[in-house]
Amino acid sequence: MRLFHKTNIDFLGIKWICISLSILSIVIGTVSLVTKGGPKLGIDFTGGAQIVYAFSKNPDEDQIRRIVEAANVKVVSVQRFDKAEKNEVLLRVPLEKKEGRDLSKEVTTALTNALFPKGADASAFDLNLNGADTLLSKLIADDPEKLATRPNADPKVEYGREVQAVIFARSEKGLFASTDEAAKTPGVSPAVADWLRSKTLAGPFTLLSAENVGPQVGKDLREKGMWAILFSWAAMLAYVAFRFRSLSFGAAAVVALIHDTWTTLGLCSILNLEISLTVVAAFLTLIGYSMNDTVVVFDRIRENREKSKRTPLVELVNHSINQTLSRTVLTSVLTFVVVVVLFFLGGEVLRGFSFVMIIGIIVGTYSSIFIAAPLVIVWEDWKQKRATQKPASAPAPTKPGKAAAAKAR
DSSP: OOOOOSSOOGHHHGGGHHHHHHHHHHHHHHHHHTTSSSSBOHHHHHOOEEEEEEEEOOHHHHHHHHHHHTTTTTOEEEEESSGGGGTTTEEEEEEOTTTTTOOHHHHHHHHHHHOOOOOOTTOOOTTTTOOOOHHHHEEEEOOOOOTGGOOOOOHHHHHHHHHHHHHHHHHHHSSOOOOOHHHOOOOOOHHHHHHHHHEEOOOEEEEEEEEEEHHHHHHHHHHHHHHHHHHHHHHHHHHHHHHHOOOHHHHHHHHHHHHHHHHHHHHHHHHTTBBBBBHHHHHHOOOOOHHHHHHHHHHHHHHHHHTTTTSSSHHHHHHHHHHHHHHHHHHHHHHHHHHHHHHSSSOOOTTHHHHHHHHHEEEEEEHHHIHHHHHHHHHHHHHHHHHHOOOOOOOOOOOOOHHHHHHOO
């Protein structure tokens, strides 16, 4: 399938305009990075905790922040997570100097103390906050079915089935709205159902996930992420230079990659996008995607140079870009549609990844046409001018005897 047939667009005619615009975008992004002290690093690289809660009612982010900070726990951000109707909130807590601190437990305790239902027994068992092991231990201790008096009954096995049924029902619902809802779980005996209604309560929130990253782990991840990008640039330079047997092609491709990465990073800084492990993965994906697009153009240039060696390089490169234009646009548009869908439907976890990919596809396609190919022309022109400016080698000096003999003739 071809979108364009026999196009003859003069892409190289505006190469200096495009290069100037790229330099301007890099300068703007660099200024943003410098003024903000670098990119906004996520918990993965700085250390800390990322905690997700689900609430029975529409949560108030400001109230949650006040509760947690009142418990001497700093909060980076409190934001809605996933769909609004799920009433889920994501808390990011920065790293503290105190090692071994269980931040998720401290945050959960603070929220429990502040949001615990008024008038409820402080010792009541919260069905929404406790797991299967704790619930099983509580049931075995209270033994509402009096299984301990039955010689052939194993309380751990019998109550274990009912506990699994209750926990599975809670997972399906997100959290229990009431103890009566938990008591109606299929597979729960009448005695256990009465125990759930009288001895437990359904708290206003539940802990969905807690991710803790220590200081050393964050530092290691930060360094490895940086080295991964640098090594990918070096590997691409070596590959392209070897593949096309020309340093100009390799250097142009890597400069285009640096342009793509730095422009996208600058935009992330301007928009205050947090850099996480998934975002670094997006940058590495962007590098591979952009290089693939650039290699397609370079390969066509190499083929055309072999076919018509007398054609001026500018004309040949321009013709090669026009020949690959249909393929470039089709690939970019189809990939762009996929990542746009991922951005809107992929959820909060993949939002940063898909956003970087959206920007990266646009910038990467642009750089393959307007940066990488023109840089090959600029490099080759520079090499040619340098070769012509070299002084001609001086003639070898003749010996006096040979000079006199030449005159005698």
